[in-house]
Amino acid sequence: xxxxxxxxxxxxxxxxxxxxxxxxxxxxxxxxxxxxxxxxxxxxxxxxxxxxxxxxxxxxxxxxxxxxxxxxxxxxxxxxxxxxxxxxxxxxxxxxxxxxxxxxxxxxxxxxxxxxxxxxxxxxxxxxxxxxxxxxxxxxxxxxxxxxxxxxxxxxxxxxxxxxxxxxxxxxxxxxxxxxxxxxxxxxxxxxxxxxxxxxxxxxxxxxxxxxxxxxxxxxxxxxxxxxxxxxxxxxxxxxxxxxxxxxxxxxxxxxxxxxxxxxxxxxxxxxxxxxxxxxxxxxxxxxxxxxxxxxxxxxxxxxxxxxxxxxxxxxxxxxxxxxxxxxxxxxxxx
Amino acid sequence: xxxxxxxxxxxxxxxxxxxxxxxxxxxxxxxxxxxxxxxxxxxxxxxxxxxxxxxxxxxxxxxxxxxxxxxxxxxxxxxxxxxxxxxxxxxxxxxxxxxxxxxxxxxxxxxxxxxxxxxxxxxxxxxxxxxxxxxxxxxxxxxxxxxxxxxxxxxxxxxxxxxxxxxxxxxxxxxxxxxxxxxxxxxxxxxxxxxxxxxxxxxxxxxxxxxxxxxxxxxxxxxxxxxxxxxxxxxxxxxxxxxxxxxxxxxxxxxxxxxxxxxxxxxxxxxxxxxxxxxxxx
Numbered sequence: 001x002x003x004x005x006x007x008x009x010x011x012x013x014x015x016x017x018x019x020x021x022x023x024x025x026x027x028x029x030x031x032x033x034x035x036x037x038x039x040x041x042x043x044x045x046x047x048x049x050x051x052x053x054x055x056x057x058x059x060x061x062x063x064x065x066x067x068x069x070x071x072x073x074x075x076x077x078x079x080x081x082x083x084x085x086x087x088x089x090x091x092x093x094x095x096x097x098x099x100x101x102x103x104x105x106x107x108x109x110x111x112x113x114x115x116x117x118x119x120x121x122x123x124x125x126x127x128x129x130x131x132x133x134x135x136x137x138x139x140x141x142x143x144x145x146x147x148x149x150x151x152x153x154x155x156x157x158x159x160x161x162x163x164x165x166x167x168x169x170x171x172x173x174x175x176x177x178x179x180x181x182x183x184x185x186x187x188x189x190x191x192x193x194x195x196x197x198x199x200x201x202x203x204x205x206x207x208x209x210x211x212x213x214x215x216x217x218x219x220x221x222x223x224x225x226x227x228x229x230x231x232x233x234x235x236x237x238x239x240x241x242x243x244x245x246x247x248x249x250x251x252x253x254x255x256x257x258x259x260x261x262x263x264x265x266x267x268x269x270x271x272x273x274x275x276x277x278x279x280x281x282x283x284x285x286x287x288x289x290x291x292x293x294x295x296x297x298x299x300x301x302x303x304x305x306x307x308x309x310x311x312x313x314x315x316x317x318x319x320x321x322x323x324x325x326x327x328x329x330x331x332x333x334x335x
Numbered sequence: 336x337x338x339x340x341x342x343x344x345x346x347x348x349x350x351x352x353x354x355x356x357x358x359x360x361x362x363x364x365x366x367x368x369x370x371x372x373x374x375x376x377x378x379x380x381x382x383x384x385x386x387x388x389x390x391x392x393x394x395x396x397x398x399x400x401x402x403x404x405x406x407x408x409x410x411x412x413x414x415x416x417x418x419x420x421x422x423x424x425x426x427x428x429x430x431x432x433x434x435x436x437x438x439x440x441x442x443x444x445x446x447x448x449x450x451x452x453x454x455x456x457x458x459x460x461x462x463x464x465x466x467x468x469x470x471x472x473x474x475x476x477x478x479x480x481x482x483x484x485x486x487x488x489x490x491x492x493x494x495x496x497x498x499x500x501x502x503x504x505x506x507x508x509x510x511x512x513x514x515x516x517x518x519x520x521x522x523x524x525x526x527x528x529x530x531x532x533x534x535x536x537x538x539x540x541x542x543x544x545x546x547x548x549x550x551x552x553x554x555x556x557x558x559x560x561x562x563x564x565x566x567x568x569x570x571x572x573x574x575x576x577x578x579x580x581x582x583x584x585x586x587x588x589x590x591x592x593x594x595x596x597x598x599x600x601x602x603x604x605x606x607x608x609x610x611x612x613x614x615x616x617x
Contacts, residue, residue, distance in 0.1 A: 012454075012457070015454065016454075016457045016458050016461050017461070019454070019455070019457075019458035019461075020458055020461050020462065023458060023462075024462075024470075027470065027471065027474055028470075028474065030474060138606075139599065141602075142546070142598060142599050142602035142603075143595055143598060143599065144547075144550050144598070146550060146553070146554055146557075147550070147591065147594060147595055147598070150573065150577070150587065150591050151591065151595075153577070153580065153587075154580075154584065154587060154588060154591070157580070158580055158581065158584055165580075269460075272463065273463035273464050273465060273466070274465070276463050276465045276466045276469075277465045277554050277557075277558075280557075280558060281557075281577070288463070288465075288466065291466050291469075292466075292469060292558055295466075295469050295470050295473045295560075296473070296558075296560075298473070303470060306466075307462065307463075307466065307467075307470070310461075310462070310463045310466065311461040311462065314460070314461045314463075315461055
């Protein structure tokens with residue numbers, strides 16, 4: 001049952017990825033600007049342009065180009081970046097860890113902030129505290145990450161300059177890292193001086209990404225907790241003499257968490273989508289920042305590679321969430 | 336009625352505040368040439384980086400100060416509002432028409448129509464939206480119609496997903512069955528029976544989408560991919576403000592406040608409309 005579900009999901013995932021590949025390929029090819037003409041100096045002859053076109057395979061039909069590119073992608077060959085003249089997959093893997101670190105730190109913050117707020121709101125249900133939480137989370141939810149980023153830049157970059165507002169790490173530092181996961185590696189190497197520097201750069205973009213998600217978690221988890229708190233077994237725990245906080249943490253939380261867990265999965269893909277502009281805002285050297293440069297430079301192979309990697313990430317997260325839901329939900333487990 | 340609910344109810348003035356702000360901003364944008372104190376494009380290096388009116392060194396007539404080229408910030412914000420509102424209305428309506436139509440078809444007819452439309456929605460959801468928007472505008476060429484088209488191409492799925500689910504729920508109701516027995520055609524039922532019942536959701540989503548469109552336009556002009564660089568846009572002013580943040584904070588603060596108020600107002604409106612139309616929440 002579970003295996004069948006998994007295989008069906010895997011198949012739809014492949015169809016989705018194929019669809020993304022087709023859409024991005026078609027969209028890019030209808031672009032009026034000529035990427036080859038932009039690469040060459042103004043004095044280039046038609047013969048030069050023709051040679052370069054053939055080199056990048058741009059002299060073939062769109063359908064041919066698509067299948068040449070797709071067969072390469074399947075073998076792990078995403079082509080060569082036109083603006084950076086390097087292997088696309090290499091470039092993407094070089095930048096992806098920075099984006100993943102940022103997204104994961106942001107997710108953890110969102111869960112911490114949203115979870116705490118939800119528990120507080122459920123404990124103080126029906127009071128002015130709950131109303132305040134509702135208003136604050138409503139506002140946090142309506143303001144997107146881009147605007148939160150700007151607010152944070154003004155508050156903690158200019159008004160009280162305690163955090164860095166651009167880059168991933170201070171450029172003068174000597175980095176001993178072998179992976180691109182600087183933040184996680186600095187923790188493992190116990191180089192907390194570097195961890196602190198990385199965190200000072202990462203904190204504001206991460207908070208900007210985390211706040212809207214934290215608000216959604218706070219709202220949904222609080223709602224689920226309030227529903228569970230009226231059930232008999234919770235009332236029983238209260239009669240046994242547990243405090244309200246203990247009742248929530250020990251009894252209610254594990255039964256109220258499932259809808260929130262599912263939601264977090266879907267919302268995590270939105271959060272990753274948000275890294276594109278937030279990285280740009282904070283000049284953070286991640287995949288999204290590189291993607292915007294690639295679009296501005298009309299670097300077709302690089303754009304295709306980045307979009308496909310993002311899409312792969314999104315469908316993988318959805319697959320994991322779906323499987324987790326199936327495993328955790330007793331009705332589906334035995335169904 | 337508990338305390339939280341009383342406080343929530345007392346806050347209905349915020350709907351008036353939201354409406355008031357949107358009306359003010361809209362009127363200022365429409366009558367921009369009459370309202371704006373200065374020419375938004377006029378550069379004057381003698382007047383560069385003037386602070387807002389309450390600070391030392393401010394000049395009368397330049398209420399919110401000037402940017403690094405000496406252009407009046409308030410006038411640029413007022414003219415930028417024109418672009419913002421045009422994009423908000425046009426893009427949201429376009430996304431709404433496409434998304435609601437497809438959602439209605441998928442939800443009411445089901446079967447193959449639903450399978451194909453849902454698959455396309457899945458593909459669309461696998462794109463990072465901001466990157467998709469930037470890519471589309473780069474491909475379509477910068478300009479007002481490209482920005483509107485790009486937002487509509489990306490955001491129709493927001494309408495499609497919600498309306499599909501609602502239409503699916505509605506088409507299982509007794510009244511639809513009765514209409515079928517009464518001899519109405521399927522398209523007739525869809526348009527005359529199902530559509531009116533999903534209109535409240537469409538209207539609420541439309542208001543939310545206008546706020547989203549304003550933000551996407553700001554993001555596009557922030558990365559310098561919206562309309563021609565001469566015309567002032569909120570995102571363009573923010574990009575300038577981000578660069579001169581240590582010399583002239585006001586160039587970032589005022590467009591940011593404008594954007595936040597506008598987005599909050601649109602979402603408040605959407606929420607209020609949803610509650611008003613929903614008999615359970617009301």
